Amino acid sequence: MLKAESLKKIDHEIAKYPADQKQSAVMSALAIAQDEKGWLATETMDFIAHYLEMPPIAVYEVATFYNMYNLQPLGEYKITVCTNLPCALSGANQAVAHIQQKLGIGFNETTMDGKFTLKEGECMGACGDAPVLLVNNKRMCSFMSSGKIDQLLDELSQ
Amino acid sequence: MINFEIDGKVVSVPKNGTVMDGANQLGIYIPHFCYHKKLSIAANCRMCLVQVEKAPKPLPACATPAMEGMKVFTHSGQAVTAQKGVMEFLLINHPLDCPICDQGGECQLQDLAVGYGASSSRYTEAKRVVANKNLGPLISTDMTRCIHCTRCVRFGQEIAGIMELGMAGRGEHAEILSFVGRTVDSELSGNVIDLCPVGALVSKPFRYSARTWELSRRKSISPHCGLGSNLIVQVKQNRVMRVLPRENEVINECWLSDKDRFSYEGLNSEERLSKPMIRRDGEWQECNWQTALEFVANGLKAVKEKYGAQRIGALASAHSTLEELHLLQKLMRGFGSANVDHRLRQSDFRADGHLLGVPWLGMSIAELSRLRSVLIIGSTLRKDHPLIAQRLRQAVKQGAQLNLINPVDDDLLTKVANRAIVAPAAMVSLLAQVLKAAAELRGVEIPGAVEDAVSQLEVTDVARAMAASLIDIKPSAILLGNLAQHHPRYGDIHALAQHLAQIAEAQFGVLGEAANSVGAYIARAIPDPHIQQAPAANPSSQPELKGMNAQQMLGISETGAVADPCQAYVLLNLEPELDSYNSQQTVKALDAAELVVMMGAYKSPHALSRNYADVLLPIAPFTETSGTFINTEGRVQIFNGVVAPLGETRPAWKVLRVLGNMLGLDGFDYDAPEQVRAEIFPDESEVSRLLDNNLRGFAVESTEAPEGTTSGEIQRIGEVPIYQADPIVRRAGSLQRTHDAAAPVAWMAGALMDRLGVRLGDSVRVKQGGGVVQLAAARDDKLPADCARVAAAHPLTAALGDMFGPIEIEKL
Ligand code: SF4
Ligand code: FES
Ligand code: FES
Numbered sequence: 022m023l024k025a026e027s028l029k030k031i032d033h034e035i036a037k038y039p040a041d042q043k044q045s046a047v048m049s050a051l052a053i054a055q056d057e058k059g060w061l062a063t064e065t066m067d068f069i070a071h072y073l074e075m076p077p078i079a080v081y082e083v084a085t086f087y088n089m090y091n092l093q094p095l096g097e098y099k100i101t102v103c104t105n106l107p108c109a110l111s112g113a114n115q116a117v118a119h120i121q122q123k124l125g126i127g128f129n130e131t132t133m134d135g136k137f138t139l140k141e142g143e144c145m146g147a148c149g150d151a152p153v154l155l156v157n158n159k160r161m162c163s164f165m166s167s168g169k170i171d172q173l174l175d176e177l178s179q
Numbered sequence: 180m181i182n183f184e185i186d187g188k189v190v191s192v193p194k195n196g197t198v199m200d201g202a203n204q205l206g207i208y209i210p211h212f213c214y215h216k217k218l219s220i221a222a223n224c225r226m227c228l229v230q231v232e233k234a235p236k237p238l239p240a241c242a243t244p245a246m247e248g249m250k251v252f253t254h255s256g257q258a259v260t261a262q263k264g265v266m267e268f269l270l271i272n273h274p275l276d277c278p279i280c281d282q283g284g285e286c287q288l289q290d291l292a293v294g295y296g297a298s299s300s301r302y303t304e305a306k307r308v309v310a311n312k313n314l315g316p317l318i319s320t321d322m323t324r325c326i327h328c329t330r331c332v333r334f335g336q337e338i339a340g341i342m343e344l345g346m347a348g349r350g351e352h353a354e355i356l357s358f359v360g361r362t363v364d365s366e367l368s369g370n371v372i373d374l375c376p377v378g379a380l381v382s383k384p385f386r387y388s389a390r391t392w393e394l395s396r397r398k399s400i401s402p403h404c405g406l407g408s409n410l411i412v413q414v415k416q417n418r419v420m421r422v423l424p425r426e427n428e429v430i431n432e433c434w435l436s437d438k439d440r441f442s443y444e445g446l447n448s449e450e451r452l453s454k455p456m457i458r459r460d461g462e463w464q465e466c467n468w469q470t471a472l473e474f475v476a477n478g479l480k481a482v483k484e485k486y487g488a489q490r491i492g493a494l495a496s497a498h499s500t501l502e503e504l505h506l507l508q509k510l511m512r513g514f515g516s517a518n519v520d521h522r523l524r525q526s527d528f529r530a531d532g533h534l535l536g537v538p539w540l541g542m543s544i545a546e547l548s549r550l551r552s553v554l555i556i557g558s559t560l561r562k563d564h565p566l567i568a569q570r571l572r573q574a575v576k577q578g579a580q581l582n583l584i585n586p587v588d589d590d591l592l593t594k595v596a597n598r599a600i601v602a603p604a605a606m607v608s609l610l611a612q613v614l615k616a617a618a619e620l621r622g623v624e625i626p627g628a629v630e631d632a633v634s635q636l637e638v639t640d641v642a643r644a645m646a647a648s649l650i651d652i653k654p655s656a657i658l659l660g661n662l663a664q665h666h667p668r669y670g671d672i673h674a675l676a677q678h679l680a681q682i683a684e685a686q687f688g689v690l691g692e693a694a695n696s697v698g699a700y701i702a703r704a705i706p707d708p709h710i711q712q713a714p715a716a717n718p719s720s721q722p723e724l725k726g727m728n729a730q731q732m733l734g735i736s737e738t739g740a741v742a743d744p745c746q747a748y749v750l751l752n753l754e755p756e757l758d759s760y761n762s763q764q765t766v767k768a769l770d771a772a773e774l775v776v777m778m779g780a781y782k783s784p785h786a787l788s789r790n791y792a793d794v795l796l797p798i799a800p801f802t803e804t805s806g807t808f809i810n811t812e813g814r815v816q817i818f819n820g821v822v823a824p825l826g827e828t829r830p831a832w833k834v835l836r837v838l839g840n841m842l843g844l845d846g847f848d849y850d851a852p853e854q855v856r857a858e859i860f861p862d863e864s865e866v867s868r869l870l871d872n873n874l875r876g877f878a879v880e881s882t883e884a885p886e887g888t889t890s891g892e893i894q895r896i897g898e899v900p901i902y903q904a905d906p907i908v909r910r911a912g913s914l915q916r917t918h919d920a921a922a923p924v925a926w927m928a929g930a931l932m933d934r935l936g937v938r939l940g941d942s943v944r945v946k947q948g949g950g951v952v953q954l955a956a957a958r959d960d961k962l963p964a965d966c967a968r969v970a971a972a973h974p975l976t977a978a979l980g981d982m983f984g985p986i987e988i989e990k991l
Binding site for chain 1: 341342343344345346347348349352356357358359361
């Protein structure tokens with residue numbers, strides 16, 4: 022179901038916990054699966070449940086609790102902009118408006134070419150760097166002025 | 180012990196006790212939703228907030244550990260303000276649809292809202308709405324009402340052993356659901372209906388059929404498995420509307436299996452027989468009782484005259500009451516025949532002359548929870564005895580070891596320490612290996628009775644591990660399940676288990692298949708007069724006849740050959756083609772008989788269409804008669820009828836009384852069922868004296884696997900599906916729509932399928948004896964080689980023969 026290298030990474034995570042507590046690795050396993058597949062389909066979660074010997078519903082509970090897990094297919098790049106108050110006071114709304122206008126999509130939408138999905142995020146603990154956004158949960162971009170946004174989108178469009 | 184104070188009253192609780200425990204002890208009520216005495220503490224509803232001296236803010240009573248000298252106030256201003264605040268929050272998203280909610284009248288939220296809620300809401304914003312889920316045929320959902328107490332989730336994880344429900348999402352988006360579109364299939368699932376403190380999970384079969392306050396609550400006892408769960412049967416206008424558990428900590432605790440809870444639908448089935456019927460010239464006609472009983476009496480007399488009383492037999496279901504079984508055997512013995520039996524699914528009766536008493540659990544049900552090691556032989560325990568399985572599951576969680584010898588490897592939803600999944604024929608030798616290993620480990624001699632059988636055996640590792648588990652971990656027990664009792668070598672299994680128990684110093688029990696399995700022996704619904712010394716009140720005025728057992732009555736002799744069957748049968752609460760070991764031969768014998776009297780609650784479609792029956796007498800099921808069941812631990816439980824008999828239905832004890840008198844027999848003048856019971860045992864303590872699982876002088880035969888198994892012959896594993904076990908549950912519509920009631924298929928391991936050239940889902944022709952049925956093939960690689968699991972007790976497989984033994988399968 023998952024590629025051998027993903028399984029290897031998951032095994033590595035499992036090894037961090039006692040043998041009878043495999044399920045402790047569920048969050049990392051979901052993240053690894055998502056890295057490979059881009060999102061978490063029902064079958065993927067089922068597979069992980071099986072792999073970690075836990076009930077599928079328990080995997081689902083975790084996957085639905087954290088919003089960095091994508092339960093729907095998305096564009097190649099997920100851009101999550103923080104819109105909480107400190108960021109909002111420092112230009113987050115302008116940043117959002119700029120991205121929306123540039124990509125022609127709103128929140129929770131994906132561009133026609135399947136490249137970008139735009140998401141609204143909560144405080145990322147980097148209020149001093151506002152406005153901030155995240156690319157695919159992993160790459161943090163700070164001080165996102167319109168210029169820097171253009172630069173980022175150009176780079177990602179390559 | 181920790182001493183502290185609640186509302187000025189001193190209480191002491193054990194270490195790790197909570198404030199809630201103390202309050203429960205004092206009888207002080209603290210409002211709560213998520214707390215449940217049988218579940219882990221979640222502390223997520225916050226309804227139980229109380230004031231604690233020196234604590235800066237209110238604390239949840241359910242999760243606050245008691246501390247020495249602590250002072251708790253449950254009704255102080257601070258506590259009540261906190262509780263009211265929580266209630267206001269809980270009601271924010273609650274739909275307040277009590278007028279159309281089934282839970283109305285028995286809803287904890289409704290009750291507590293009266294005490295702690297405001298009379299109107301300050302919340303004017305939009306409420307959230309949660310989509311309902313389809314959880315299957317038993318549980319109906321209204322998820323908007325859910326208050327997220329997670330009792331249902333914890334029940335699955337902790338009690339049922341399978342987490343089928345979970346809480347997905349977070350905060351406002353949290354909702355209870357099953358994993359993407361799955362149903363809840365646990366055999367204990369109905370308990371979440373009781374647990375849910377609001378109307379989010381309600382009973383689907385009962386839904387919208389009555390308001391709870393219109394129902395009267397009557398006590399009863401479950402007629403299904405040997406546990407004898409205590410029931411509250413709720414009745415409206417002389418109709419059973421639903422069944423709830425009656426808490427009894429030493430039997431069913433506060434739970435019920437789905438079978439006990441939902442089988443009542445079968446009582447209101449269309450197939451209920453409401454008038455006596457006689458078949459004349461091939462036509463079924465309704466008639467009055469007088470005509471029917473005269474027909475029966477004359478018929479029995481005629482057969483006696485023509486063939487002798489020895490050719491008359493009575494077969495009864497062990498789901499019948501003690502009184503019914505007693506009168507049936509009394510009638511038969513009075514009439515000159517000791518052919519009485521209730522063990523229709525048993526095939527090996529060699530132990531009969533050796534049994535010292537009535538087979539029983541060998542311990543109390545409550546003791547099961549304290550076992551540290553147990554060996555189960557021949558049972559898919561969670562389907563045969565759902566709540567006994569639950570008790571053992573809890574024991575395993577506390578560290579007990581479960582060992583299993585069984586031909587099928589269904590998930591028991593608990594950890595199995597050692598398992599041996601072997602063909603039915605190999606179960607005997609496996610058990611013998613455990614015995615041998617145990618004797619070696621303890622350094623004792625192998626008893627003479629089993630010596631021949633075990634001397635040549637090689638002991639496998641798994642057998643040694645089982646023996647070690649039983650010997651090293653105490654208390655330990657060996658339990659024989661339903662499948663062991665149906666096994667063609669039950670006598671050997673029984674004897675080996677007994678000797679093993681002696682060697683390992685373990686307890687030894689037989690799990691009662693039916694509600695009255697123990698009672699049927701006590702009532703002497705068995706042919707052998709020696710099995711049980713007649714109790715004091717049963718003077719030896721009756722001649723000590725030796726009768727035929729169920730198999731012999733049906734024309735199957737010890738060696739399997741067909742012998743002389745009876746010419747007249749009286750059947751009590753049976754559907755013979757579903758309730759017997761060899762349905763094919765049973766129907767053949769009934770077809771050939773001159774007279775077949777069926778006493779039962781249903782117009783059995785088979786009996787009508789095959790025409791083997793001559794007369795049908797409508798008798799009352801457990802809800803319409805008083806009676807007694809003796810459960811598998813030997814507990815005598817007396818119950819009364821909860822509704823009036825349907826139509827012209829009569830309690831069977833009355834019918835048998837009249838019949839006894841019509842046949843001119845003495846001692847059939849009873850006025851009340853109590854008199855019948857008093858005749859069986861004057862006082863209940865008599866019962867425990869009669870319980871004894873031991874065999875005397877029974878020599879175990881060689882445990883070599885019989886020839887034939889190596890030549891690729893396919894062996895049938897014919898177990899009884901959970902919702903096919905008795906006539907009532909077969910007609911419980913909602914249970915029949917569950918996964919557990921799916922139509923039987925021919926399960927085989929992949930290797931066997933390859934050999935036969937069949938693929939998953941192919942139709943196969945299954946032949947046994949002269950019977951052929953067509954089933955779908957299904958794959959289960961955990962089955963032993965060359966075995967096919969083909970369920971018995973189902974109309975689709977009723978044309979087949981023995982529940983175990985050779986069977987032919989071919990591709991269509
Ligand atoms: S469905 Fe009922 S039992 Fe389950 S969490 Fe909601 S309120 Fe509690
Ligand atoms: S509010 Fe945006 S990072 Fe904290
Ligand atoms: S009962 Fe204590 S928090 Fe729910």
